[in-house]
Amino acid sequence: MGQHTVTSFDQELENLDRLIRDMGEIASEMTQTATRALLYSNTALAQRVISDDVVMDAKQRELDERAITLIAKRQPMAQDLRAVVGAIRMAADLERIGDLAKNIAKRVGAVGGNAPRGLTQPIETMANMVLEQVRLVVDRYVTRQDEALTKLRDEDEKIDIQYTSVFRELLTYMMEDPRNITACTHLLFCAKNLERIGDHVTNIAENAYYVLTGLQLPVQRPKQDEMTVSS
Amino acid sequence: MGQHTVTSFDQELENLDRLIRDMGEIASEMTQTATRALLYSNTALAQRVISDDVVMDAKQRELDERAITLIAKRQPMAQDLRAVVGAIRMAADLERIGDLAKNIAKRVGAVGGNAPRGLTQPIETMANMVLEQVRLVVDRYVTRQDEALTKLRDEDEKIDIQYTSVFRELLTYMMEDPRNITACTHLLFCAKNLERIGDHVTNIAENAYYVLTGLQLPVQRPKQDEMTVSS
Numbered sequence: 001m002g003q004h005t006v007t008s009f010d011q012e013l014e015n016l017d018r019l020i021r022d023m024g025e026i027a028s029e030m031t032q033t034a035t036r037a038l039l040y041s042n043t044a045l046a047q048r049v050i051s052d053d054v055v056m057d058a059k060q061r062e063l064d065e066r067a068i069t070l071i072a073k074r075q076p077m078a079q080d081l082r083a084v085v086g087a088i089r090m091a092a093d094l095e096r097i098g099d100l101a102k103n104i105a106k107r108v109g110a111v112g113g114n115a116p117r118g119l120t121q122p123i124e125t126m127a128n129m130v131l132e133q134v135r136l137v138v139d140r141y142v143t144r145q146d147e148a149l150t151k152l153r154d155e156d157e158k159i160d161i162q163y164t165s166v167f168r169e170l171l172t173y174m175m176e177d178p179r180n181i182t183a184c185t186h187l188l189f190c191a192k193n194l195e196r197i198g199d200h201v202t203n204i205a206e207n208a209y210y211v212l213t214g215l216q217l218p219v220q221r222p223k224q225d226e227m228t229v230s231s
Numbered sequence: 232m233g234q235h236t237v238t239s240f241d242q243e244l245e246n247l248d249r250l251i252r253d254m255g256e257i258a259s260e261m262t263q264t265a266t267r268a269l270l271y272s273n274t275a276l277a278q279r280v281i282s283d284d285v286v287m288d289a290k291q292r293e294l295d296e297r298a299i300t301l302i303a304k305r306q307p308m309a310q311d312l313r314a315v316v317g318a319i320r321m322a323a324d325l326e327r328i329g330d331l332a333k334n335i336a337k338r339v340g341a342v343g344g345n346a347p348r349g350l351t352q353p354i355e356t357m358a359n360m361v362l363e364q365v366r367l368v369v370d371r372y373v374t375r376q377d378e379a380l381t382k383l384r385d386e387d388e389k390i391d392i393q394y395t396s397v398f399r400e401l402l403t404y405m406m407e408d409p410r411n412i413t414a415c416t417h418l419l420f421c422a423k424n425l426e427r428i429g430d431h432v433t434n435i436a437e438n439a440y441y442v443l444t445g446l447q448l449p450v451q452r453p454k455q456d457e458m459t460v461s462s
Contacts, residue, residue, distance in 0.1 A: 068302065068316055075303045085299055092323065110458050171412055178406040185402065186458075188416060189423065227341050227417075 009080065012070050016087040017142055019063040023094040024138030026056050028131055030101035031197060035127035037105055038190055039120050041113035049105035056098035063091045079214065086211035090141070093200040093207070097134065100193040100200075107186045114183035116173045119166070123191060126162045130194050133159070133201040141208035150217060152205040159198040160225050166191045167226040195225065240311065243301050247318040248373055250294040254325040255369030257287050259362055261332035262428060266358035268336055269421055270351050272344035280336035287329035294322045310445065317442035321372070324431040324438070328365065331424040331431075338417045345414035347404045350397070354422060357393045361425050364390070364432040372439035381448060383436040390429040391456050397422045398457040426456065 030049050037045035067088045070076070076084060115123075133155055140148045170188050173180045206217050261283050268276035298319045301307070307315060346354075364386055371379045401419050404411045437448050 064316075068312065071299065071302045072306045072308075072312060075306065077303075081299065081303060085295075106458050167416075171416065174405060174412050174416075175409040178409070181402055181405050181412075185398075185405075185416070185419060188419070192420065227337050 009070075009074055009076070012066065012074075013080070013083055016063060016067060016070075016084065019059055019066070020087060020090055020094070021138060021142050023056060023059050023063070023091060023098075024134065026052055026059065027094050027097040027101070027138075028134045030056070030098050030105075031127065031131055031134060031194075034101040034104040035124065035194075037108045038111060038187075039115065039124060041108060041111070041115075043108055046105040046108040049101055053098050053102040056095055060091045060095040064088060082214065083211050086207050089207045090204050093203045094138075097197050097200050100197050104190045104193050107190055110186045111183045111190075114180075115187055116180060116184070119169060119173070119187065122162070122166050122169060123187070123194075126159065126166055126191065126194050129155075129159050129162060130197050130201075133198060137201045137204045137208065141204070141212075144212055146209055146212040149205045149209045149212075153202050153217065156198045156202045159195060163191055163195040163198075164226050240301075240305055240307070243297065243305075244311070244314055247294060247298060247301075247315065250290055250297070251318060251321055251325070252369060252373050254287060254290050254294070254322060254329075255365065257283055257290065258325045258328040258332070258369075259365045261287070261329050261336075262358065262362055262365060262425075265332040265335040266355065266425075268339045269342060269418075270346065270355060272339060272342065272346075274339055277336040277339040280332055284329050284333040287326055291322050291326040295319060313445065314442050317438050320438045321435050324434045325369075328428050328431050331428050335421045335424050338421055341417045342414045342421075345411075346418055347411060347415070350400060350404070350418065353393070353397050353400060354418070354425075357390065357397055357422065357425050360386075360390050360393060361428050361432075364429060368432045368435045368439065372435070372443075375443055377440055377443040380436045380440045380443075384433050384448065387429045387433045390426060394422055394426040394429075395457050 030052050033045050033052075034049045036042065037049065067084050070084055071081065074080075133152060137149070137152055140146075140152070167188065170184045170191070174184045209215065209217050261280050264276050264283075265280045267273065268280065298315050301315055302312065305311075364383060368380070368383055371377075371383070398419065401415045401422070405415045440446065440448050
């Protein structure tokens with residue numbers, strides 16, 4: 001295989017990385033904007049998130065097409081094949097993060113400024129934790145920091161704990177005053193979406209680690225979440 | 232390309248189809264069992280769903296590996312490449328259906344037999360609608376009924392309507408008696424999961440149609456769901 005072909009394959013891998021980075025930036029932006037839209041009842045911001053999702057979907061399609069063409073044309077082996085397949089998987093998770101942010105944005109109207117004031121801070125805290133994770137996972141992948149990726153999964157546990165706390169607070173508001181119930185059920189789905197974004201970050205960290213090292217991260221810890229808040 | 236090679240490629244495509252069929256059966260079974268476990272507070276059934284998810288994940292990994300190897304080894308073009316990539320996408324949706332069923336199963340303990348009686352029928356109706364869709368989409372794909380696939384998407388609208396009705400009933404129970412709130416929030420997530428299983432069926436129908444015809448189904452209708460039940 002000539003030098004030219006090798007360089008060109010690397011170039012194509014870099015193109016995939018660039019798309020992953022773009023998608024990561026859009027995912028962070030969508031998550032942040034959707035949360036602001038929700039907490040400050042801003043429908044213009046919500047609309048922007050809904051439009052961004054179209055861009056996100058287009059990026060994923062572009063990445064998928066490039067990756068599949070690359071596999072078919074070049075028949076990469078071992079590490080190269082792992083990198084291409086890993087990119088497809090990471091893109092799928094980033095696209096799902098966009099969908100979850102869009103779903104938060106779509107609930108802005110239904111909550112309609114009726115979110116209990118006391119919930120702004122805890123939801124914002126949770127969103128910031130999630131946002132930081134989305135940024136870190138993409139950054140650590142594109143800068144090849146495999147060891148640092150392992151820490152992200154532990155951080156996800158903190159998000160789950162914060163989610164459980166928000167879940168409990170939401171239940172309390174609903175029990176206190178039935179007029180809170182409609183807005184709070186939508187906030188419940190929003191908090192759940194943030195928690196699920198955290199889960200997708202964990203998936204991305206696992207895939208990125210596998211791409212970089214060829215190894216699996218150890219089997220995941222059992223999740224602690226709102227299901228432990230029973231009856 | 233010799234006859235032997237051609238036959239063998241078809242054989243490998245058939246293997247992918249067999250895995251899709253297996254995954255479809257597991258997905259239906261998991262959805263049905265999880266719903267029964269939830270409505271009749273049966274933790275042994277719930278546990279079975281959680282174990283089945285391990286089988287589902289293994290099937291998806293097998294399909295992914297076979298598909299990627301097939302692309303790398305054979306460099307399929309046009310329709311063949313579409314079939315292999317389509318199989319990867321359908322498998323991802325079926326695996327997600329398994330995850331959603333597992334999530335329902337994991338809520339059985341938290342609901343703990345406290346589901347309002349009046350909700351059994353509406354949730355069961357919704358689950359049956361979803362179940363029928365999961366079975367039909369896989370059947371129509373493996374028997375190459377492309378026209379029949381287009382109808383599945385319209386059926387999904389009926390699921391969304393049933394979901395909105397269940398959502399409203401849940402809100403009513405919560406407003407009537409705060410003691411219903413904890414169980415009802417978990418049921419809300421379960422109903423949402425069923426609705427999302429319906430969305431994955433729609434994705435599968437779109438992918439299957441594309442694999443069989445090379446055409447996209449027309450752009451999807453706007454969704455009608457609980458977000459229209461606002462303030």
